[in-house]
Amino acid sequence: MTSASDLASLAALLADETRAAMCLALLDGRAWTAGELAAHAGVAPSTATEHLHRLIKGGLLVERRQGRHRYLRLAGGSAAQLIEDLSAHTEPRPTPARGLRAATASAALRRGRTCYDHLAGRLGVAVTDAMTAAGLLDQSGGFAITASGVDWLTGTLGLSPSDLRPGRRPLARGCLDWTERRQHLAGLAGAKVCETFLGNGWIARIGSGRAVRPTSDGKAALRDLLGIRDID
Amino acid sequence: MTSASDLASLAALLADETRAAMCLALLDGRAWTAGELAAHAGVAPSTATEHLHRLIKGGLLVERRQGRHRYLRLAGGSAAQLIEDLSAHTEPRPTPARGLRAATASAALRRGRTCYDHLAGRLGVAVTDAMTAAGLLDQSGGFAITASGVDWLTGTLGLSPSDLRPGRRPLARGCLDWTERRQHLAGLAGAKVCETFLGNGWIARIGSGRAVRPTSDGKAALRDLLGIRDID
DNA sequence: GCGTCGTTTCGGCCAGTACCGAACCATCGC
DNA sequence: GCGATGGTTCGGTACTGGCCGAAACGACGC
Structure with missing residues (x-):
């Protein structure tokens, strides 16, 4: 029963379009600054801050502060794999036919x-x-x-x-x-x-x-x- | 950009504890009735109806109506795999040490x-x-x-x-x-x-x-x- | 037919949260 | 020191969406 809430809170991290856009951007494996992610996702920096806090708290991202910048990257391979897996499932299921893909x-x-x-x-x-x-x-x-x-x-x-x-x-x-x-x-x-x-x-x-x-x-x-x- | 919204809406399906509990229950591969799922998740039948609609619309579940019952099951192997994958990530990351697991x-x-x-x-x-x-x-x-x-x-x-x-x-x-x-x-x-x-x-x-x-x-x-x- | 039972629809309530702007803080370049 | 810039905190707003109960619907058993 408690594992349902774990599953839900993990999924909730990616259930917001802004956070999803940030995670997809970070799939390139590089570290982005908070401002870059805000601009990429199209939200105010203050809004981005909140989202990034949630993603870090949820273990999907890690931060490294350097000077006045805050660099964000995916927490590791398994976090990246998770996002890849999930985004793969958004592709149409039915036919992996050559032409259609x-x-x-x-x-x-x-x-x-x-x-x-x-x-x-x-x-x-x-x-x-x-x-x-x-x-x-x-x-x-x-x-x-x-x-x-x-x-x-x-x-x-x-x-x-x-x-x-x-x-x-x-x-x-x-x-x-x-x-x-x-x-x-x-x-x-x-x-x-x-x-x-x-x-x-x-x-x-x-x-x-x-x-x-x-x-x-x-x-x-x-x-x-x-x-x-x-x-x- | 649009794929961020796809990812978010897929994740949103599992981002609710009630829906997560339903999906985890359905991982046993069997078909459950709407009422059983409602009871299992601990919500009113009317609430369950809404959740089930969303899950079906999202392609995670399929229904088969039979008499006055409505049987729900996972849409297929890839839906099941998705849920297994995701719930696996809720397990603690660090050490797959024998004793701790x-x-x-x-x-x-x-x-x-x-x-x-x-x-x-x-x-x-x-x-x-x-x-x-x-x-x-x-x-x-x-x-x-x-x-x-x-x-x-x-x-x-x-x-x-x-x-x-x-x-x-x-x-x-x-x-x-x-x-x-x-x-x-x-x-x-x-x-x-x-x-x-x-x-x-x-x-x-x-x-x-x-x-x-x-x-x-x-x-x-x-x-x-x-x-x-x-x-x- | 008629009650029963599983399910759905509808209306209304409430909590959570995504968003922004403005003020604030810290660091950098000068 | 000083402004400029990146980032955060805080207050306030609006909306989504999860929840229920009551009423309606539809199939079943008798």
């Missing part, structure tokens, strides 16, 4: 995007599949980076071994992709791969949102390093 | 339960693992029933081949189990397995909720058919 989620988002801090969409799934095919990733029971996967991450991608030390966060985990209905690589390794791709200029954000596209350098790298050819 | 979800629910229409909890995971080990289920890329799995379902379990004809619904799919953090068998096959177990008296519901336990017949069957010994 173009109308539901933007084509760019389906092609590639960041999901909190790792890659998702067709691009994310392609990278995950290629890593699995190359023996870098083992999906036979859960998600696990193989020994050669670690070599690849530190050698080919140039990560330092300390980047891959799992703390509270698992090195690799699967994240269900709702546009592709497939799992893709998340966890520490997923974040580092995404970070490296962005840092190397292999992928670039489209506008200010979550959608990303491979650059021409990136296409070459994807082909050479992972054998991914047919990415658009 | 006893306090969070009821022990009986963790041991075994129905998740919409298939088995979940340690029991569901055990069955899934045993089927995989026996070569009946292939988890190497998604969830798939093998040829010998089909034989086992029709032969050993006594299902008719027509029971296993996938329509809109996939024969097998994975469903993420939040108490066990593991996938278990869902989809058409998962539902039929659960139905058969219940029908054969191998498992019994504990009280009126979702928790189930294996009967002594069931323990024998699990041991003989799947080699599962250490189920409590």
